[in-house]
Amino acid sequence: MGKGKGELLKNFIPIVDFIAGIAGPFCEVVLHDVSNVESSIVAIKNNHISGRQVGGPLTDLGLKLLKEKAYKEKDYLLNYPAKTKDGKVLRSSTFFIKDDNGDIVGMLCVNIDLSGAYAAKRFLEDFIMGINGASKEQSTDTDNKELPEHLTISLEDLMHSLIEQTMAEIDVPPERMSPKEKMWVVHRLSEKGVFMLKGAVAEVAKCLKTSENTIYRYLNKKIDDV
Structure with missing residues (x-):
């Protein structure tokens, strides 16, 4: 990255x-340098929320935003759901x-931990239900929704998370996948920016039980070619 x-x-x-000083200990603030997605975190405050450290990687959503160049059409994204590795809802x-040229340099991310708020919400709902003589199971608003962002601690966690999520979309064991299904997984991972990460080709090949050359071949083909 240039000096400027x-x-x-x-x-x-x-x-x-x-920002962290204003919002308090339930607000994690992270500064990413997108010129190095594998070690993008250059500053972080209240990192007890996600467990991440300076030198950690970009998130799955961050990779996707870079891949899609979403920053060219908007200046920020507001209030989307996310989840930490240990299950905190954010x-x-x-x-x-x-x-000055409109090229992205970094991302400033603010993550509000809603764990305490959801616990208070469940308590109040259970308390009110109890008063009314009724009871039912409560769940958070994000329990049954696909979250756009998962905060991982290491590069390996990030890759494994993205690969597992994508393979789960097909829900077929790799040894039973057809070449077209494997190619779909590879192209889907490419859309998510996985292959911007060092070692991704080898890791994807291992998970799909195929060779690295096959992964490269899939990347250079259209799905309809198989």
Whole structure:
């Protein structure tokens, strides 16, 4: 990354502390340098929420946004659901940091931990139900929804999470997948930006029980060619 872009990102480091200081300990604030997706976190506050550290990777959603160039049409994303590796439900927002040419330099992410709020909500619902002499199981609003973002601690966790999610969409063991199904998985992973990560081809080949050359061949073909 050029010096100008590096200086631009440095200007946002105090903002990480500023936002976290205002919002308090239930708000994690993260600054990503998108020039290095495998080790993108350059600053983080209240990292007890996700367990991530400086030097950690970009999220699955972050990769997808880069791949789709979503930052060209909007400046930020607000209030989308996310989840940590240990199951905390979050409300997240991302601000795209761009240079004078409109090219993305970094992402400033704010993740609000809703675990306590949901616990209070369940308590109040159960309390009110008890008063009314009724009872029913309660669940969070995100229990049955597909979340757009999962906060992983390491590059390996990120790759495994993306591969497992994608293979689950087909729900067929790799040894029983047809070549067309394997190619679909590869193209789907490419859409999610997985192959921007170092070692992704080898990991995908291992999970699909095929060779790295086959993965490269799938990437260079259209699904209809099989």
